Amino acid sequence: MSDRPDPKAWLVGHPGLTALALLSSLLVLFVLLPYLQFALLGVVLAYVLSPVQERAEEYLRPTFAAIAVVAAALFFVLIPAIYLLTIAIQQSLRVVSAVRNGQIDIGSIEELLARTGYQFDLVVLYEANQERIATGLQQVTSGAIDLVGSLPGLFIGLTITLFVLFALLRDGEAFVAWIQWVLPIDEAVSDELREGLDQLMWASVVGNVAVAAIQAALLGVGLAIAGLPAVVFLTVATFVLTLLPLVGSFGVWVPAATYLVGVGRPTAAVAIAVYGLIVTFSDTYFRPALIGRTGAFNATTIVIGIFGGLAVFGAVGLFIGPVVLGGAKLVLDAFARGHTGQQSA
Structure with a gap:
């Protein structure tokens, strides 16, 4: 049983300190916002690499x-990822050029469909939408170029990622313990939330x-063999x-x-x-084998979390968005359970 005083009574009894804590937290958020996605990327990498850190601490x-x-992550994860993304952007620009120049033989596709009983005037359809297809591809490519094109911003962001990664790998357990100590909630509830968030991050x-x-x-190997x-x-x-x-x-593949x-x-x-x-x-x-460890996820959480996360956090929102939604459910469940004394349905 926790020996903390009642959180509500303590907060009401110390309004000045409570207001100062809230103001400090708000200022920290404003400082983090410009590079929030890079800081979150550091958190994600730290979570993934924490088992490696534990093994390394047996010897160092x-x-x-x-x-x-951190050095291994830089040379074997971040730099290869940036290199592959650069090649992918260059190749996508060539695809855009091929579409705009009409280098795809739509007539052959139309003949094959006709043999199977489907009649489509794909040449007219392709020519009518050729510019839209190319524009769509170019917008995706331009977005990727904007992401990696600002070298000073990218350098600062990756520096933040590496420092966050280093700090969490070295002092992550102490940081989590500090958060549990600072938050005005019961220790049993914080342990439950920590376990639930761990499952969400895993999934x-x-x-x-x-x-x-x-x-x-798997598909890349097949495409390479086919000569794409x-x-x-x-x-x-x-x-x-x-x-x-x-x-x-x-x-x-379609x-x-x-x-x-x-x-x-x-x-x-x-x-x-x-x-x-x-x-x-x-x-x-593969998905049940790797994600079947948790039942906290459902289709709605994944869909809204991924697309909402992309809009709010950028690329790292692919992973953070569902965790935010799932974590919100865990927090609300704990709040309702503490307020009503009943388990969720």
Whole structure:
């Protein structure tokens, strides 16, 4: 049983200190806002790499272990990711150019559909929407360029990410303990919230990203064997689309198969379609195997959390958004349970 005084009575009895604490917290939030997504990226990386830190501390002091893990994350995660993203952007620009120059043979696709009994005037449809397709691709590419194009801002942001990562790896447990000590809630409730957030982070960050990475790697290998151009761009696109609900790798292998038909390679198109279906349906195995550890997630939380997280937090919102929604439910459940003394339905 906690020996703390009643939180409500204490806060009401010390209005000045309570107001100062709230003001300080608000100022900290304003300081963090300009680089919030980079700070959150550091939190995500620290959560993922904390088991590595624990293993490294068996051989090194915490500070040196944290330095080694941060250096490994920089050279084996962040720099390769930036390099792959740069290649993907370059290849996507070539795809935009190919679409605008009309290099895809839509007539071959139309003939294949006609043999199966479907009559579409795809040439007219493609020509009417050619500019829209190219503009859409270019907007996505421009967004990625804007993300990595501002080198000074990117350098400052990644520096913040690395420092947050280092601090959390070295002193993460002490920081979490400090938060539990500072928050005016019962210790049993804070332990319950910590366990629930750990499960949410596992599902959103580790499980979801692992599923997307596996499917992207599998489809990327298939696309490379089939001789598709811009394989790096398509693989990165598969990774991103697999993170999004209701889209998945369909958004890549269907256009890829269509392209192969358009360039006169129907056999390769059928092979990619079959292989793409296998990769897509592998989701039904990988996702329960990796995310089945928690039942706190549901389709609504994932959909709203991912798209809302993207809008509020940027790219890192893919992982943080569902955690924020799931965490809010945990907090509200704890609040209602403390207020009513009843478990949630």
